[in-house]
Amino acid sequence: MKDTNKHQGLRNQLVKQLQDKGITDNNVLSAIGEIPRHLFLNSSFEDFAYQDKAFPIGADQTISQPYTVAFQSQLLELQKNHKVLEIGTGSGYQTAVLCKMGASVYSIERQNELFKKTSRLLPNMGIRPKKLIFGDGYKGLEVDAPFDSIIVTAGAPFIPQPLMAQLKIGGRLVIPVGDKEQIMTLLIRKNETQFEKHEFGDFKFVPLLENKN
Template identity: 75%
Template sequence: MRDSSKHQGLRNQLVEILNQKGITDKRVLNAIKRIPRHLFLDSSFEDFAYQDTAFPIGAGQTISQPYTVAFQSQLLQVKSDDKILEIGTGSGYQTAVLVAMGARVYSIERQLELYKKTSVLLPKLGIRPRLLTFGDGYKGLSNYAPFDSIIVTAGAPIIPQPLMAQLKIGGRLIIPVGEDQQTMTELIRINETRFEKHEHGDFRFVPMLENKN
């Protein structure tokens, strides 16, 4: 679990690249500067960990490219102590970034293999989300709702109604919507029944799966 000055230098370079690509939220950039992404990847990828690229992490899933992580995190407009629901823990890298930004993170992973791996890794790195659980992201976590914001890190064919219901008024849901290609979609809850919708370009994510457990 080594994090060297070389790794820190590579993170600094990555932050510069992200800044040039339009990531300006200092909280996001500082979190990416702090989190050792190479420790979330198979050791065979270590030399490439700070390239702006996605990599496989097992169970047919990927760790998103740093730009995607930063872009979604910036859209969330995270404030200290925000209560955030993350759908799709995956490698735990996005979780770690949100925790480093001061959020209270409740995260669901639907692949048991990844859930087990990440629930061991994060404590080793001193990263403590409020909750890490195995379950169906389409259902959210109604027992812990409402949330200040919700982030979905897999491509969803539709926006799940339970997630909309678990959002605080004034809160935002960031979700990539679509089949083969997704549109990054932002929903802001205006009141009990009304949401304001914004779209932020096309991305490609692994599909969001349901009914695993």
């Protein structure tokens, strides 16, 4: 599949839509304006790729709607070369956005089918995360901790303790918490033992699954 002027025009419209919905981080908007979302979807969805909607990507998973991707990315307050742990690589679209924003991305996926697909797709697009790992996101990635930011792209019934432990002091953890519906939650690590918590309303994600490997 190619990336055409028509696709770029649709991306520009999507960026405008995200601005209208309150996304203000230019780094986020610029990344979404550059990344060809249609390449992350089954070709049958190509005509809808720049609508602000989630779509199935196989293995009972979805690609998040662009607003959700933008909202989570904005909450991270990323700076260039920030070390980011992503839990749930999925289609790789959120990974690509983080990479385009200049982050050094470590991403974990526990669905082997998606892991294999994304491991091929991202390098073919010239997007190179620091690490793509097949594993259990609940455990995080202790070997590469601590992280400036951690982003979870699936609904978690609770905030996994290992993720909190792997966050730098001053670091930000963005995670949707809840069972059927989730509340977007931001934790900022203040010191070894204390976290500041902020909540940002309801979102809907596929569940974060563990111990599947």
